[in-house]
Amino acid sequence: MKKTETRIQKKNHSAIKAAGLKVFAQFGFRGSTLDQIATESGLSKPNILYYFSSKEAIYEALLAQLLTDWLQPVRDIDPAGDPVEEILKYAKHKLKMSRLYPRESRLYANEIIQGAPRIKSVLTGELRDVVATLAQLIKNWSEAGLIRVIDPYHLIFSIWAMTQHYADFDVQVQAVLGDGDHFDDAEQYLEDMLRRMLTV
Amino acid sequence: MKKTETRIQKKNHSAIKAAGLKVFAQFGFRGSTLDQIATESGLSKPNILYYFSSKEAIYEALLAQLLTDWLQPVRDIDPAGDPVEEILKYAKHKLKMSRLYPRESRLYANEIIQGAPRIKSVLTGELRDVVATLAQLIKNWSEAGLIRVIDPYHLIFSIWAMTQHYADFDVQVQAVLGDGDHFDDAEQYLEDMLRRMLTV
DNA sequence: CGTTAGTTTTACCAGTTGGTCAAATTAATT
DNA sequence: AATTAATTTGACCAACTGGTAAAACTAACG
Known part of the structure; x- marks a missing residue:
């Protein structure tokens, strides 16, 4: 029912969400404080609570946005497309999200x-439903002989695990590999892995 | 220099660490409180601070223990062993740690x-050093033609990511697959993946 | 310009936080 | 049993926590 958002509302809502994302992603819900979000956003604490009814409301707004953004690409997988390429497209998209939005991943x-x-x-x-649908699709592809027979759920988990790892464990990756962007190498590895796992 | 630990000291130190592990693993350092650890351990808050100088001291004791436990298996990889089996052994060990000690993983x-x-x-x-040594070993194996040519670092990351995923994202795994133990399936998938990635 | 709606600030509060301290209790040693 | 060392407790504190209330301020609009 949110009809007209004023210019100031729009600006502050997004400033608060941006600040909240930064803080929550680093400290988790309980470890984050409104004061941190206030400082980060440049607004006063009561002013923040003028736009969001509580600390939890900010957190939940972020999570809700996140979930829709993350589920969509799964739905976008084309059952009529080439199986290997569709799965690769999804995995690469997921990896790109980790590169571009690591804080969302950490949150x-x-x-x-x-x-x-x-x-x-x-x-x-x-x-659960979205994943079940995807798993069924993968299973169908397997049975049609288009890809190798494979456990669809653990395939999906392995894609999630590997792509999110580069965002969530970024500090560790940087410590081991040295500072810099390692997503291109990661993508190459991931593609190699998936092709080996999927082709007969 | 810790010489003689009394019976009570031994008992309480470990009770506090066990409680701290439980709490810190769930809420992170900043999200955890001494009161939670006190309740969980059955000791009073001042009593906890009699054994550990601060909340941070408990946390750091846990982390220190964890790091040594985690680095050892990497060092245990035998350069003279069969490459594929050595890497598989390590990966399975890592997965077993996720199954047996999920809280350590989450911490x-x-x-x-x-x-x-x-x-x-x-x-x-x-x-960094331990991983560099392992990466070099894997590279040597590659060059000797014992395993396929592969990026050793991203291979290691993929093992870490996949094994820890089942501990850290347990709630999500349970939500998607239903309650129960899925580590046996995970192990099978992991072994299949690694054999495909490593064999020429 | 005046009015109203929207925005921001100041001052505040009750509950929680990590941590201290001295007194009380219990265990170990002589 | 007496003494000492180790352990536990209760009372407390200053800093911080999420959140509130009302006043002060600013923008929008006729």
Whole structure:
């Protein structure tokens, strides 16, 4: 029912969300404070609470946005497309998200590690369904002989794990490989891996 | 220099560490409170501070233990062994750690996601060196024609990512696959993946 | 320009936080 | 049993926490 958002509302809403993303991604929900978000956004604490009813409201707005952004690419997989290329397209998209939006990835990782208290219903609902559909599609592809027979769920997990790793464990990757962007190498490795796993 | 630990000291030190592990793994350092650890351990808050000088001291004791436990298996890889079997052995060991000690994995994940403020020096020091040695070994194996030519670093990252995923993202795995133990399937998938990636 | 709606600030509060301290209790040693 | 060392507790504190209330300010609009 949000009709008219004023210019100032639009600016501050997004400033708060940007600041919240930064802070929540680093410290998790409980480890983050409104003061941090206030400082980061350049607004005062009461001013923040003028735009969002609570600390939790900011967090949940971020999570909600995140979940829709993450589920869409799974739905975009084309059952009529070439199986290997479709899965590769999805995996590369996921990796690109890790490169461009590492904080979103970390925010999500924090939430999941801590037991997903606020989105468990989404996980067992929407996420589960979307993944089940994809798994069925992969299974069909397998049975049609278009890709190798493979456990679709663990295939999906391996894509998630590897792509998110480069965002969530970025500090560790940088420590081991040295500073710089390693996403191109990661993409090459990932593509190689998936082709080997999928082609008969 | 810790010489004689009394019976009570031994008991309480480990009770506090066990409680700290549980709490820190779920909420991260900043999101955890001494009161939670006190309740969880059955000791009073001042009593906890009688055994550990601060909240941070508990956290760091846990991290230190963790790091040594995690680096050892990398060192245990036998350069004279069969390459594929050695890498498989390591990967399976890592997966078993995720199954048996998921909280340790989550504690570490929390620390890394939050930028590893207290162990960055270990990452760029000990971890980096150990991984560099392993990477060199893998490269040698490649050049000797014992395994396929492969990026050793991203191979290692993929093992870490996939094994830790089942501990750190357990809630999500359970949501998608249903409750139960999925580590046996995960191991099978992992072994299949690694054999395909490593054999010529 | 005046009015109203929208925005920001100042001052504040009750609950929680990590941590201290001295007194009380318990265990170990002589 | 007496003494000493180790352990536990209760009372407390200053800093910080999420959040509130009302006043002050600013923008939009006729």
